[in-house]
Amino acid sequence: MTRKNKRLVMIAGGLAFLGVAAALVLTAFEDSVVFFHSPSDLAEKPAAPDRRIRIGGLVEDGSVERGPADGEVRFRVTDGNATLPVRYVGLLPDLFREGQGIIAQGTLVGGTFQAEEVLAKHDENYMPREVAEALKKQGYWKKEGAKP
Amino acid sequence: MIAELGHVALACALVVALLQAVVPLWGAAKGDAALMAFARPAALVQFGAIAVAFGALTQAYLVSDFSLANVAANSHSAKPFIYKLSGVWGNHEGSMLLWVLILALFGAAVAAFGVNLPESLRARTLAVQGMIGVGFLAFVLFTSNPFERLIPPPLDGQGLNPLLQDIGLALHPPMLYLGYVGLSTTFSFAVAALLEGKVDPSWARWVRPWTLAAWTALTAGIVLGSGWAYYELGWGGWWFWDPVENASFMPWLAATALLHSAIVVEKRGALKSWTILLALVAFAFSLLGTFLVRSGVLTSVHAFAVDPERGLFILGLLAIAVGGSFVLYAWRAPTLEGGGMFRPVSREGALMLNNLLLSTAAATVLIGTLYPLALELVTDEKVSVGPPYFEATFVPLMIPLILALGVGPMLAWKRGDLTAALSRLWVAASLALALGLIVLYLWGAPVGAALGLGLAAWLAGAVLTEWAERVRLFRIPLAQSIDRARGLPRSSYGMTFAHLGLAVFIFGAVGETFFSREVVRYVVPGDRIEIADRTLIFKGVETREGPNYQIQAGVFELDNGDVLQPERRFYRAEGQQTTEAAIRPRPMGDLYVVLGEPAGDGRWTVRIYMKALAIWLWIGGALMVFGGLVSLADRRLRVGAPAVRRTPLPPATAAVGEAD
Numbered sequence: 001m002t003r004k005n006k007r008l009v010m011i012a013g014g015l016a017f018l019g020v021a022a023a024l025v026l027t028a029f030e031d032s033v034v035f036f037h038s039p040s041d042l043a044e045k046p047a048a049p050d051r052r053i054r055i056g057g058l059v060e061d062g063s064v065e066r067g068p069a070d071g072e073v074r075f076r077v078t079d080g081n082a083t084l085p086v087r088y089v090g091l092l093p094d095l096f097r098e099g100q101g102i103i104a105q106g107t108l109v110g111g112t113f114q115a116e117e118v119l120a121k122h123d124e125n126y127m128p129r130e131v132a133e134a135l136k137k138q139g140y141w142k143k144e145g146a147k148p
Numbered sequence: 149m150i151a152e153l154g155h156v157a158l159a160c161a162l163v164v165a166l167l168q169a170v171v172p173l174w175g176a177a178k179g180d181a182a183l184m185a186f187a188r189p190a191a192l193v194q195f196g197a198i199a200v201a202f203g204a205l206t207q208a209y210l211v212s213d214f215s216l217a218n219v220a221a222n223s224h225s226a227k228p229f230i231y232k233l234s235g236v237w238g239n240h241e242g243s244m245l246l247w248v249l250i251l252a253l254f255g256a257a258v259a260a261f262g263v264n265l266p267e268s269l270r271a272r273t274l275a276v277q278g279m280i281g282v283g284f285l286a287f288v289l290f291t292s293n294p295f296e297r298l299i300p301p302p303l304d305g306q307g308l309n310p311l312l313q314d315i316g317l318a319l320h321p322p323m324l325y326l327g328y329v330g331l332s333t334t335f336s337f338a339v340a341a342l343l344e345g346k347v348d349p350s351w352a353r354w355v356r357p358w359t360l361a362a363w364t365a366l367t368a369g370i371v372l373g374s375g376w377a378y379y380e381l382g383w384g385g386w387w388f389w390d391p392v393e394n395a396s397f398m399p400w401l402a403a404t405a406l407l408h409s410a411i412v413v414e415k416r417g418a419l420k421s422w423t424i425l426l427a428l429v430a431f432a433f434s435l436l437g438t439f440l441v442r443s444g445v446l447t448s449v450h451a452f453a454v455d456p457e458r459g460l461f462i463l464g465l466l467a468i469a470v471g472g473s474f475v476l477y478a479w480r481a482p483t484l485e486g487g488g489m490f491r492p493v494s495r496e497g498a499l500m501l502n503n504l505l506l507s508t509a510a511a512t513v514l515i516g517t518l519y520p521l522a523l524e525l526v527t528d529e530k531v532s533v534g535p536p537y538f539e540a541t542f543v544p545l546m547i548p549l550i551l552a553l554g555v556g557p558m559l560a561w562k563r564g565d566l567t568a569a570l571s572r573l574w575v576a577a578s579l580a581l582a583l584g585l586i587v588l589y590l591w592g593a594p595v596g597a598a599l600g601l602g603l604a605a606w607l608a609g610a611v612l613t614e615w616a617e618r619v620r621l622f623r624i625p626l627a628q629s630i631d632r633a634r635g636l637p638r639s640s641y642g643m644t645f646a647h648l649g650l651a652v653f654i655f656g657a658v659g660e661t662f663f664s665r666e667v668v669r670y671v672v673p674g675d676r677i678e679i680a681d682r683t684l685i686f687k688g689v690e691t692r693e694g695p696n697y698q699i700q701a702g703v704f705e706l707d708n709g710d711v712l713q714p715e716r717r718f719y720r721a722e723g724q725q726t727t728e729a730a731i732r733p734r735p736m737g738d739l740y741v742v743l744g745e746p747a748g749d750g751r752w753t754v755r756i757y758m759k760a761l762a763i764w765l766w767i768g769g770a771l772m773v774f775g776g777l778v779s780l781a782d783r784r785l786r787v788g789a790p791a792v793r794r795t796p797l798p799p800a801t802a803a804v805g806e807a808d
Binding site: 009010013014017018020021024025027028029031032033034035036054066067070071089090091092094095105 | 382492500501504505508511512515516519529530531532533534536537540541544545668669670724725726727742744745747748753755
């Protein structure tokens with residue numbers, strides 16, 4: 001094989017992979033990008049029930065109730081303007097408190113947000129991210145969009 | 149006083165780095181040996197000065213000198229010794245100091261061990277290393293000075309985030325930094341080679357140990373971080389496709405590609421300019437990671453108060469390093485001579501396929517990581533790109549990679565025989581097929597699980613077959629095979645272990661993903677919980693005192709009489725609560741118990757997982773790291789080590805042996 005041919009094969013191979021990758025990326029973006037909405041946004045324009053979204057705001061004082069199912073927690077999230085009822089089954093992050101800012105990911109079903117994941121806000125101490133890698137997963141993860 | 153000494157030492161290091169960046173480069177351009185020789189002592193002195201500064205900060209942490217703002221903000225007198233020590237890098241300023249310390253360490257290592265390098269290449273490499281040092285020392289001194297005083301000093305510090313009060317902090321960041329700061333060395337070698345206008349097999353041989361060292365440390369760092377997240381966070385997850393994890397994963401993918409393409413340069417003199425590009429890109433990814441982590445761009449997504457000035461500074465450094473090196477590349481790379489030719493089906497071809505797939509995978513990860521930032525910048529729309537995206541893009545690219553990885557090492561250089569290679573892999577193939585079918589039909593597991601476990605079996609089978617072929621197992625008498633096995637170079641064993649490690653890792657990852665079980669319950673003492681044919685009895689919650697925290701320990705009795713005690717800890721100094729999972733690792737799966745919050749009426753929330761095959765994730769990771777170390781121990785790579793041959797060589801090749 002001549003050098004020119006070799007180069008052609010290399011370029012063709014590279015382009016083919018880039019094409020495959022581009023196709024994968026585009027189809028993946030189509031259904032895996034998760035948009036963030038505040039309770040006010042949702043009050044104005046509810047999200048489609050099959051669409052996974054993120055919501056954020058403060059846990060309303062006195063709104064946390066447990067049960068009846070095992071591990072079930074119900075609370076309301078507010079952005080000062082609108083409130084949204086949230087249902088979650090599982091362990092809440094350590095920093096989950098009434099009055100605290102949280103983020104939840106899940107779907108909106110019949111006006112109630114069914115959370116798959118609840119993340120609580122971290123304190124203001126700065127940590128380098130690789131060191132604090134642990135933190136955000138425990139839930140110290142806040143979107144600025146959530147206005148108290 | 150000691151803190152001021154540290155500050156002065158850091159300033160001295162900056163001056164030395166500046167000289168190291170300029171003088172040897174000038175010397176190399178003029179051909180002046182004396183000026184070039186300046187590089188080595190400069191690199192050693194720079195390292196010494198930064199070590200003094202690091203020592204000074206460490207001393208301040210150990211004696212809890214709260215007159216330093218950094219110590220006051222991140223430490224506490226009641227903290228155990230080990231966390232005072234690791235707390236040095238548990239914050240932005242201290243971890244940047246560790247960053248430059250490791251940067252200078254690699255510079256000093258090149259100066260100390262690079263005795264066999266041509267003088268001008270060594271001078272230029274160290275000069276580039278000096279330039280990076282100038283940038284980051286200036287960053288530390290002007291934006292992130294850890295030696296700033298606090299007047300008046302507070303009585304006690306604010307403490308360290310309790311999640312970081314863990315052995316993970318002592319191990320994970322230094323290892324990770326050794327990895328991605330280590331890639332600065334390959335970057336410097338690549339820039340130096342571009343300046344020289346010469347890339348040859350010996351260049352690849354000099355660069356290889358540095359790439360290998362950085363890759364090994366990076367792998368260890370990522371695995372340690374993943375393991376830390378797994379046991380510390382109480383969610384039982386080990387990889388979240390979080391931007392910060394991606395920031396360490398992209399350099400890893402690039403370094404892995406580089407490690408393989410450098411072999412082609414070394415053995416066949418081909419893929420030169422591609423290898424140079426990869427060396428530049430790998431370090432660019434490291435810098436991008438540093439930028440993402442410290443700049444505050446992620447602050448719009450994550451809540452960490454960061455000074456925007458720092459972000460701009462690092463962005464500037466990133467622009468200079470990437471921009472400068474890529475312009476140099478565009479200018480000089482076309483002058484690099486092409487190397488040996490090969491057919492698509494050959495060892496070179498397989499390694500090229502590996503590179504294509506790895507770099508495409510790195511690109512998809514890059515897009516997924518930067519997309520939310522770009523979208524927010526342009527449209528103010530806030531999105532997050534989570535695991536589904538990466539599972540849909542990254543995973544499909546890994547399937548052909550694993551398939552090809554089984555065959556690649558069996559192909560000959562230059563011109564391989566695919567049919568012959570495949571026919572020798574029939575055992576691996578049937579093993580994979582059989583396992584896949586059992587998983588699919590007998591266990592009724594999803595297709596993904598069958599495919600994943602099948603791939604793991606294929607890879608493991610192929611790796612072992614390749615080794616067996618090398619020692620001609622069962623084809624020649626066993627004693628001769630053992631002799632051959634002893635004679636194989638360590639780099640070949642390194643490859644075997646690393647590839648086997650990948651197979652084991654995939655086995656664990658697929659098992660954990662598809663076969664794990666989870667139960668969330670509200671329990672009162674005496675309740676029984678059943679999970680994956682194990683039974684636990686909740687006995688109640690005990691209260692105890694830890695060194696600097698209060699403990700509530702849940703007591704769970706396992707069906708075989710063992711007791712598991714997951715904890716909730718309250719750290720008084722920091723006023724924070726953490727959970728400590730109790731984990732019982734077993735080959736078939738980890739029993740993972742978490743005590744949650746009280747749920748009223750004497751009930752407790754508990755979450756119990758059976759994390760199937762999770763232990764193999766770490767064993768696989770450890771095998772990869774071990775492979776890297778074994779390969780690093782190969783005599784050929786030890787610069788300056790005389791080549792030892794078992795058999796006398798004919799004169800023609802003996803010269804090559806000495807060039808090592």
